[in-house]
Amino acid sequence: MELFKLVAARNIPDAVKAQAAANTAQNGADIRFIAGGTNLIDYMKLNVERPKQLIDINGLSLDRIEKTQDGGLRIGALARNADVAHDPIVKEQYPVLSLALLSGASPQLRNMATTAGNLLQKTRCVYYRDTATACNKREPGSGCSAIGGYNRMLAILGTSEHCIATNPSDQNVALTALEAVIHIQGTKGQRAVPIAEFYLVPGTTPERETVLEPGDLITHVTLAKLPTGAKSTYLKLRDRASYEFALASAAIVMKQEGGKIDFIRIAMGGVGTKPWRATEAEAALRGKSATAENFRDAAEIVLRDATPQSQNGFKIELAKRCLVHAMSQASQAA
């Protein structure tokens, strides 16, 4: 870890202004916000993140979870993962989000981790965290050690020859299925970015992971009201029973009408370089009945373009099974 300056932001404009002086808002930022610190500090200890300045935003009152006028939900950027997971409205109307959060990390971590911090958590690629190795995300142009190395945990969708790192979050998969909107206060004012447009696939610039620019502070996330009767669920598959990132996970929101699926959202975790939305499969399922065959056909569509690496080819079948099982759970939910 290197020496850094820690300042507490007194208000939102202060925070925005202080971070606007950063060289970038992406990997290698020299000024960073710190929320729960459960991700950032780990990487600082490993010298992967070397900010010269940290802006503590915990004093900004951004931790509320409240209903919006149109029946949706507004979740503050600093709302702790545990508080969101146990929020009565979340449990009642967006169980997929509660389940996703509770499947992640440990109770202690969830007590610290925040909504925005989770949105921006880094990949768990072992080479990203090891400064002795080549990694395009950490050091653009140095190469990708994971290709041809240890890549069992890494992505099969949205990869490029420059980076195959997974977005490891559970929360973000649920938020993707819920079509969350991310509200950002930047130097030029407020803007609202749908989550589908928030993350970038690595392409030739894996160091750029989101649309954030220097000065951009996430203030809150909003969720629209789901159609009446919609059911949602989250299924996470991994080696051990708890406290591990997903090998494959699925967030499903589904509503049936007259025996047919008339509303469906599908997102996957553990397999994509960003939280993976499967719109084509959704379209294929709309108007169909909730049968195992139809689910399997949809799963085939999701994984059609998967690019396996030396160790993670098994994720293709695992992801399909994860999807089929999650969809059948959602279709049977009372």
Added chain:
Amino acid sequence: MQEITESKIIGVSTPRVDGPLKVSGIAKYASDHHFPGLLYAWPVCATIANGTVTNLNLSEAEKMSGVVAIYHRANIGPLYRVPPATGFSLILDEKRPPLEDDVVRYYGQYVAVVVAQTVEQARAAAESVRVTYSRQKPDVSEKLLGSPLTTEKPDQKSKRGDAASALQSAQVKVDEIYTIPVETHNPIELHASVAVYDGQKYTLYETSQAVVNHRDVLAQMLGVPTEQVQVITRFLGSGFGGKLWPWPQSILAAACSRNLERPVKLVVSRQMMFQSVGHRPAIDQRIQLAATPDGKLTAVGQDYVNHTSILDDYDEGCGEITPFIYSTPNLLVTGGLARRNVGNPTAMRGPGAVPGLYALESAMDELAIALKMDPVALRLKNEPEVDESLEIPFSSRHMKECLTVGAEKFGWSSRTPEIGSIKQDGVTLGWGVAACSWLAARTETEATVELRQDGSARVACGTQDIGGGTYTVLAQVVSHETGIPVNKIEVVLGDSALPPGPISGGSWVTASVTPSVLEAAQNATKSVLLAAVKSDGSPFKDKKPDDLEFIDGTIRLKGQSASTVPMSEILRIARVKSVSGSGKSQGTFGEAKPKYSFHSYGAQFVEITWQPEIARLRVSRVVTVIDAGRIINPAPARNQIEGAVVMGVGMAMFEETMYDPRSGAPINNNLADYVMAVNADSPKIDVTFLDYPDYKLNALGVRGVGEIGLAGIAAAITNAVYHATGVRVRNLPIRIEDLLAPKSLSVA
């Protein structure tokens, strides 16, 4: 040896005497020690696995705040090797003193060490040292059987009859290869050393499972007499074998303290734990079994190769159990070592037996299937009368009872052998069994017991409590002999200045210390009787010690309860604060011609659940029956078995240290990427001790329970997995990818 059959305290669950200290945070572990002027050391670790250091650029690091010194080959000062020795003395796995030359032979090898005012400063400066290497391609290749060995031919470990011809003519045969990856010990307490050199003497606070050996090794390596080194390990946050022998960080900390004449603390990071403090080696084993159609073994063959480091030979000894566990006229066990660019391996809980039994007990299951025979029945059928490898009787062996009691408790009789044939609540169950064994032994031990005027006692022995409950066991043994309650007995362990005690390894601490502690306690009571007959004012003055007896902390004329006087009263009259007695017992370990085959036995029954629709495998239930002699303290003994079972779940299903083939780095070097069993993976565990005292080993009939619980678990799990899925996993750990096979997925 007089057998002790009755006791008010031996065999009674007794709360750990050190429990309150641990839960209140008072117990001081090695790295908890602080001294005025303490400095912090942080090693610089090589980021190559094979090559030479050509330059160390210290200019940036030297200028950093708080840096006191940076040591490397040229300025660390003299460090010596230990001379070759036999028996349990002067043992260390990595024999090269740190920084001895510029050659790097494994990833993470220390190439320098920074000493600074704070640990953060030391780490930051260490990370700023620029090391230039001339690199060579490291060899961390996985395949071991068939690759070049350290010897021309594999070593013959045990032989009887003619296994080769018996295998050739066998009617039913199994011939398979089983592999185990590197596993890293990963106790929660990191290896740590706090070295205090005062210009004369080294006091070393260490994470050691063997303080006496640690002292002797460090004295040799520092080049000073043993009296000038004292090693202290009062509490250990476990070790699993990884803390048996000194590792380079301990020597570095002592050398830094010597050079600076200041106390120095060096705590190994979690990442370094994967590099330079040992691991269980990768092992390939070929097992060949031959049997008659009715299931009688006619030949057993085992050929293992384990990896070892470039400079040192670590032999896993996978043939430990094979020669005596079953009856067979023909047997051949061979072993070999293959060099890799890895840190030196070391013993991990149940070394030899645990990997060996994984392979052998998997093969026994495969044989049972080939024979269409029940796997419990196959094992019962091959029960030996005597230890056929040494042709000596077993001291006390109840393997058959382990199997039959376990089968009964588990409900084995309702098992249908067809794959995937047992269902419950919509999931498929798999049931597997494995037998297990672990050696029993005593090693030479000395102890002292002091009886005090205030009615309390003190027992001291230079062994360690690594978390298993040795403090409490010693208190129980002294209480048994003297009648003094456990809460009035002070137990002092973990200091090389104490009478030399056993290493905390081999599961033999309890068996080794109890005889010498009993003798010491008896001698201490004799001293009280002597005081009673010699002291003016004593009611027993001028009697003969033989006329008296010591019962429950009191002295009386033999058989005359009316004459009873408390021990404290006698000592008060004698005006002595305390009397003491010492005891010394001999070892059995390594005897050239033992009279008995001393071992513990057990049977492991495992249930797994399999959900093919989501490729989910979990261990749901384990029944384990253990024949480990008399159990002195049942509650912590059960803890040992339960903990070992959970470790076995990790071994079977999760744990694997991966080496990057290009850099040779253990790449999943943290507790998120090195997956081990967590609470949610712990099955329901039912532990039964048969509790047959083994009086041929010692007067109390105790053996030990630290390791046997892990033996056999991995095989019982893979056997259960086969039963549920039809997939035989012969390369641990079992992975989801192994089970995403058409066979296992089609189990409906």
